[in-house]
Amino acid sequence: DAGVIQSPRHEVTEMGQEVTLRCKPISGHDYLFWYRQTMMRGLELLIYFNNNVPIDDSGMPEDRFSAKMPNASFSTLKIQPSEPRDSAVYFCASSLRGLSAVLHFGNGTRLTVT
């Protein structure tokens, strides 16, 4: 079991650029979550998928953020255009059977927007 794999580990970009974060969940897990962690707001759920279908995206801060899950083994979180306030650590997590199960987190992507 390789765990949840996120790439890149670090991303530095300039304001206005497009940023794409990637996630490979644990094989067989049917739920995938994207979280954002900042000092001010802690861990916030952005969006989650069940069987590749977005279930709740109410945490997505604005239209600049979008997420996709084209298949069971891959998801992306895109920010376009990026802004300095998007700087944070973005975590992907997966689980089996949703909230009654345990979330397995990736190591995160640290995004810095200058």
Add this chain to the structure above:
Amino acid sequence: AQSVTQPDIHITVSEGASLELRCNYSYGATPYLFWYVQSPGQGLQLLLKYFSGDTLVQGIKGFEAEFKRSQSSFNLRKPSVHWSDAAEYFCAVGAGGGSQGNLIFGKGTKLSVKP
């Protein structure tokens, strides 16, 4: 609305001393409760969880937590802290059932361990 409060932002304990990290939650029904630990540069790792049954739950690395419904608390404890326990600890509450969607995390408690 669900919420989780961890009143202590930062705690320092001596190695070998006992530890208790506080967590209070707000949720109308029986909650699903979790403690996660985050080491620097890493993702969160589950320490323990409570779904139902025995209110004292055991976790990994010698941690335990007790669910007290009357106090809406789920405090994390360890009888003897090791230097490797230095990390940030997060309490979380979930609605359960796989259909509610949102796992709410507290702001975290950073634990430092003195030699």
